[in-house]
Structure formats: structure tokens, C-alpha cells
Amino acid sequence: MEPHFLAAEATASGSRGLTITLFLIFVAITLAITIWASRQTKTATDFYAGGRQFSGFQNGMAIGGDYMSAASFLGIAGIIALYGYDGFLYSIGFLVAWLVALLLVAEFLRNSGRYTMADVLAFRMRQRPVRTAASISTITVSIFYLIAQMVGAGALVSLLLGIKPGTTFLGMDAGTAKVATIILVGALMIVYVVVGGMKGTTYVQIVKAVMLMTGALLMTILVLAHYKFNLSNLLGDAAAQSGKGAAFLEPGLRYGVEKAGDASATFYSKMDLLSLGIALVLGTAGLPHILTRFYTVPTSRVARKSVLWAIGIIGVFYLFTLALGFGAAALVGGKAITAQDKAGNTAAPQLAQALGIDYFGGSTGGSILLAVIAAVAFATILAVVAGLTLASSSSLAHDFYANVIKRGAASERDEVRVARISALVIGAVAITLSIFAQSLNVAFLVALAFAVAASANLPAIVYSLFWGKFNTSGAVWSIYGGLVVAVGLVFFSPVVSGSATAMFPEHDWHWFPLSNPGIISIPLGFLFGWIGTVISKEDDTDKYAELEVRSLTGHGAH
């Protein structure tokens, strides 16, 4: 047992009251904003797009708040803390991905769409098949992502409330408390979305971005100060504490692992790394909750500005993850982290506690800093799940209900009412599924969401915007093709069955050797889009002229 870990156990229950108080303050503030926002929400544009009145900086912050998820804060810090350098791969992929959004998607989407991703896809095509497909893939991606966030919340709670095996809190043991947390987070996100719509959700995301950046900056400074701002010493200490030496600072402990004497295992392991890398970089621009953020600003120029702000904010945050992850490896230690959470999701809050003990007067200081960072982590999760719930319920209401079922004849009021009901249903589904997926690392779950987004959504969006011949058949082929291949390969991968860490460890129906499907499913998504297009005689080039002129000039933008 390392000394920090013993101290951690002693203070965890001491910080309980403070964590709960800080979290309740955040909830009270965000609920007040949500109620205020609900009074400003009158039209469908208010509900779906926050009235399109946000500035580039505000939306840049909100994008950061929407994007820097539990996977980024808890997941990446955890992977770096346990496996060293490999966690940094996530940070890099998640950041570079923003260039796809900046160069190929954000401005054109803003110019030619209205509320959802499908507005752009269906612009020049037959509405019902394309919107149905887009709605299904939007909801699938969002649910994957929602599960990741809620599992993260559940993993946190037993640490944050200091519930040790055999002890209880309010009559709940650790397992019950996890489930209760997932339900609480789910209920709050439903309230934010149903009551506050896009306006409320955006402000929740902005508040969260400020909190997360402040918290991460504080911890980064404390970690670096511990090593007299010598990064090399921090890395050296992390490597020494890990017991893996220099290998801890090099790629290969978690991804692309080389198994001596087993060439095929090594080959697949490296393929898995490439697959993950591709999925991370191509997924962002296909995430529905990110795409809908571009509609909340008045023009495509402001959309561009907001992406630039987002790249700055997100980039700086991912630099912080290096200090958080290696700091946790050095100051908390892998053994103490895995004792709390096998997947490493609690490394960042455990680091906060260790730093508090070091800097702010022993166990009281540890409790305070743990409580602050725990509240930040819950705020992080809430802001992201609200964004996801909003994006998927918008698609269900605007794409499926208004344009597929009602064929475009639904009244605005009716549509918004359905969107609110959808948020309730999607929230309930996400809560239920999350309860069954609690043992998976959240960064990994998010990587799956990225793979599906990159395989099903990105090909359709890029073809729609830049390829005149693309048509209904191509759009439907690329979305369903990419979606079915990506989800299917995951289903038959070692993530779902046939390995100790699988969702169903006692069963084995896996035959696909990789845990990330991207390297197969993303090229296939593009290929399906092309095949679907060339086998159909439908010609949308007249409508494409309008789409192209509007998307490049902003003429007629909503």
C-alpha cells in the first residue's frame, strides 16, 4: 500500500459532504439557467438551435463543453496513468479530428442545414428514406456515447462518496450507489433538455467548460510545481513508479502490444491501434451532438470562429491531460488506481486528492480538492449527456416525426413537444443500457461511438456536400452500410464476448479480431456510398447546384 492511498481512504468519506454540496450548487445554478432558458424558448429554432444567437467564443466554449467528456477527463487520464504514453494517442486523435470539422464540415453544414445533420443529407434527396437512416444512425451513435458518460459517472461515485466494500451510504452499498448515480445523472440530463432546450444546454456546457478548464489547469500547475516545472522529472518519476521504466513513456503498453512468439496476435494488436487512430480522427465531424452545435450561431463565419476557439480550448485541455495522467501515475500510483477502479477512470480525482494532501494541509486539503474535482467531473458528464440527448431527440422529432411520419406537415409546436417526449424516452433507454455496461473503460466506449460516426455519418456528409452525383440511394447505402458493418463488427469483437474484459465474459461468439472496427468499417462506409450512388439512376444535380451555391456563399441560410 502506498502512503497516498492510505491517506485517500481516510479522507474519502470526509470529503463526502463537500462533494455533495458543491455538486448541488452546480445543479442549482444550471437548473436556474435552464428555467431562465425555458422562458426564452418559444420557437422550434429556440429549442433546436438556441435561437442561433450565440457568439463564436460562446459556441467555442460550448463545443469544448460538449466535446471534452468523461472520456477525455477521466478516461484519458486513467489510460495514461495505467499504461503511460498510449493514452496520449487519444488526446492527439481527438484534437486533430477538429481539422476535418473545420475544413470540410462546419461552415457548409451551417449554411445549408437547419436543425439536424439530416437537413444537409436530405437537402437534395428523397426526404423519408434519408431522414430515417440519418435518424437511426444519430440515435445509435448518441446512445453509445451516452452509455460511456453514464458509466463514467457510476465509476466515480463510490470513490467520491467514499463507499468502501462492506460499508453503505444512505443504506446503499457501492453497487447500488453506482446505479443510483446513473439514474440521477440521467434524470438531470432529461430535465436540462426537456426544459431548457438548446439554450439551456448550451449554457450548461459553457459553465462546465469554464469549470473543467479551471480545474484541469489548477491540477496541472500543482503537478508541475511538484517537479519544479521540469517535465522531464515528472515523466521520469511516472516511469519509475509504474515499474515499467522507459517503456511507460513509449507507445505500446496498451495498444499495438507486441506478444513475443505470437505473430498474429501482434499483427492484430497493431491493426487495432491503426483502427483506433483512424476512428478518432474521422469520427468527430460525424458526431451528431457536435454537428448540431454549428446551428447555434448566426452565420457560417461565426461557425468557423467557434471551431477555431474550440480547437484552442480543446488543444490546451489535452495538453493538461499529459500532466494529469503522468501526475496520477507518479503521485497516486497504478496500484492505488486499479484498486479503486480497474479501468482507471478514477485516476484524475485520486490525483486531486493526493495533490490536496500535498499542498493544502493534509487530509482536509485532500478532501477539498477531491470534492472540487469530483464536482467538476460530474458537471463534465452532465453537460455532455445533455448535448447527446438533445441531438438525438432533435433528430427523432425533426427528422423522423416531422419529416418521415408527418411528411413535413407537423406544426412547430407539435414538433417541439415530440422532441421533449423523445428526450425522455432516449434518456430512459440510455439509463437502462448503462446499468449493464458498467465494467467498460469510458474512453474505449467513446472510441466505438467515434467509429460508428466515422463509418455511417461522415461519408454521407462529405459526399453530400462535395459530390454532385451523390443521391438518395448513395446516402442510404453509406449510412446503413457503415452503421451495420461498424456495429456488427463490434458485436462479433472481443469487446462483446470471448475475453475477460468483454461485456459477456462467459460467452464467446467473437470472430472479428479487433476491438475497434474503424479500419474496415470507415472505408466500407465510403465504398457503400459510392456503390449506392452509381447503381441508382436518380439525378439530383439540379438540386446540387442549389446546395453548392448555398453552402459556399451562405445565400438563403436559416
Add this chain to the structure above:
Amino acid sequence: MTTEVPSSSSTERYRAVQQSEEFQQLRSKLRRFIFPMTVAFFLWYALYVLLSAYARDFMGVKIVGNINVALLFGLLQFASTFLIAWYYSRYAAQKLDPLADDIRAKLDRGDVDGTDKHDADGSAE
């Protein structure tokens, strides 16, 4: 409420704008930037991922203290991302936005085909 079927006259109008010299110029300036740039940063990123998978010895070479090639390469990905974002915003503001504004203004004014030979010549590089 989202399905607007354009009249044939508006279809012709968009066709005319799309064919206009000014729009073709905007289109090619845009595509000549975003496509090669996308390929470039993707290859640069792919190189990083490939080296992480297959060139472990090289990535493990220490440069200063415990800072190795892998860390430096990762930080260079950050730097290139910031740089490309900044460069694109400058390029767009200087080369794309004026053209797009001009075409949109004409469309909003209702000039039938959105072209104006003088403007198109005047704004050429």
C-alpha cells in the same frame, strides 16, 4: 416544413450561378485549399500513428532528459493542428469570404445569374 421544392426558374438561377465564372473561382479556390490540406494533415497524422505502431525503437529515442521522440511527435501534432487552423482562417478571410459575399449579395439582390464580368476579373488573383 423543410422540403422546399424550387420552381424551375430558381433551379435555373442556381444553375446559372453555379456555372458563373465568379462562383467557379470561389469553388476552385476553396477546393484547392481544403482537399490538399485534408490529405496533408491526414498523412501527417497517419505517419504518427504508423510510427507508434511499427517504429517503437525510433519513438523511444530520448532527446532531452526523459523527453523522447514519441512525446515530441505528439506535441508536433498539436502544433500542426493549431497552425493549419490559423492558416485556414487567414486564407478563408482573404481569398474566400470576399468572393462569397459578392456572390451572395448579387443573389440576395436578385441579379439573375449572379455574374458580373468586371467583378470576376477584378477579384482574380
